[in-house]
Amino acid sequence: MDLSRSHCSLCEHDDEYKKDDQSDSDMLLTLSKEKGWITEYLYQYKSFWFTPSAIKGIKRAQQCFKAQPTDILLVTFPKSGTTWFKALIFSLMNRDRFDLASHHLLTNGPHDCIPFLEAIIQDETSYQDYRISCLPCCLLATHVPYSLLPTSVMSSGCKIVYVFRETKDVLVSNWHYMKKIRLKELPSFPIEDAHDLFRKGISHFGPFWDHVSGYWKVCLENPDKVLFLTYEDMKKDPIVCLTKLAKFLDKPFRLEEEREEVVHEIVRLCSFENLSSLDVNQTGVQYFSPQFAVENRHFLRKGQVGDWRNHLTVEMA
Numbered sequence: 001m002d003l004s005r006s007h008c009s010l011c012e013h014d015d016e017y018k019k020d021d022q023s024d025s026d027m028l029l030t031l032s033k034e035k036g037w038i039t040e041y042l043y044q045y046k047s048f049w050f051t052p053s054a055i056k057g058i059k060r061a062q063q064c065f066k067a068q069p070t071d072i073l074l075v076t077f078p079k080s081g082t083t084w085f086k087a088l089i090f091s092l093m094n095r096d097r098f099d100l101a102s103h104h105l106l107t108n109g110p111h112d113c114i115p116f117l118e119a120i121i122q123d124e125t126s127y128q129d130y131r132i133s134c135l136p137c138c139l140l141a142t143h144v145p146y147s148l149l150p151t152s153v154m155s156s157g158c159k160i161v162y163v164f165r166e167t168k169d170v171l172v173s174n175w176h177y178m179k180k181i182r183l184k185e186l187p188s189f190p191i192e193d194a195h196d197l198f199r200k201g202i203s204h205f206g207p208f209w210d211h212v213s214g215y216w217k218v219c220l221e222n223p224d225k226v227l228f229l230t231y232e233d234m235k236k237d238p239i240v241c242l243t244k245l246a247k248f249l250d251k252p253f254r255l256e257e258e259r260e261e262v263v264h265e266i267v268r269l270c271s272f273e274n275l276s277s278l279d280v281n282q283t284g285v286q287y288f289s290p291q292f293a294v295e296n297r298h299f300l301r302k303g304q305v306g307d308w309r310n311h312l313t314v315e316m317a
């Protein structure tokens with residue numbers, strides 16, 4: 001992915017975008033900043049906290065992304081189960097294309113299968129190629145808060161799947177992950193610091209509850225367009241949840257599929273145990289941009305409900 005190119009012919013506002021690009025660093029100077037989790041600072045942009053590159057991705061998506069009615073957008077607060085749900089939605093929607101025994105997910109990480117909108121939109125060629133490759137229905141993921149989504153997402157009527165995870169597990173999962181990829185020159189980052197920042201709403205794409213409530217409200221208003229699922233429910237009853245998800249995405253399981261137990265196969269394929277045992281997820285690397293790559297294994301840590309009990313005191317909880 002060549003993110004050095006700033007030209008975007010997708011975008012009707014090319015000149016405007018170039019101007020924006022040049023003024024990015026000027027704009028940062030005007031924003032409030034607080035201690036960062038992986039970089040020195042997080043910046044408050046339109047009431048949420050981001051890294052500079054996330055702000056850039058959001059602005060570009062707002063300017064260039066034209067959602068189609070058939071698009072499917074997976075939305076999560078970071079560390080709420082994105083990797084898992086990417087695998088599930090990809091397998092669900094492509095189950096007529098791939099034989100489960102030689103499935104794409106066996107050799108490609110979930111983040112390769114469904115890219116983040118705010119990352120892929122930065123490169124026109126990758127974005128267009130991806131759109132064509134997944135016709136008739138484009139699968140994308142994002143962490144962007146509802147109020148900052150490109151307007152075409154709601155006006156197109158495309159479907160949104162929002163995944164919620166228990167707050168304390170989200171905090172602990174973010175802390176583990178960020179510690180691993182945190183810039184080496186920054187001071188150590190104890191859980192107490194992470195807890196304090198998270199509590200104040202200062203974390204990537206935070207405040208957490210503003211993120212959740214933004215999508216919860218639109219789900220109440222548009223239940224046929226926005227589906228709210230939880231990490232915990234998918235853990236507890238994956239068959240029921242996956243069946244509900246398939247129905248919502250207009251890909252319900254057919255009778256013969258039920259007989260052939262396709263739903264069980266997908267659950268097994270996407271399980272933490274299976275994904276974390278695959279070579280691609282043990283040694284592979286995910287490039288979100290030429291400057292930012294993360295080893296796939298960091299997206300599969302423990303995959304348990306309630307791990308916060310091992311890290312937070314009762315008072316912190």
Ligand SMILES: Nc1ncnc2c1ncn2[C@@H]1O[C@H](COP(=O)(O)OS(=O)(=O)O)[C@@H](OP(=O)(O)O)[C@H]1O
Nearest residue numbers: 078079080081082083084173271272300301302303
């Ligand atoms: N297949 C599967 N099943 C269950 N749980 C899973 C699965 N894949 C990833 N995980 C766990 O999800 C946490 C990572 O969150 P995300 O995937 O949302 O991360 S990211 O936002 O995409 O960076 C992280 O949670 P913690 O283990 O609690 O840190 C992962 O282990």
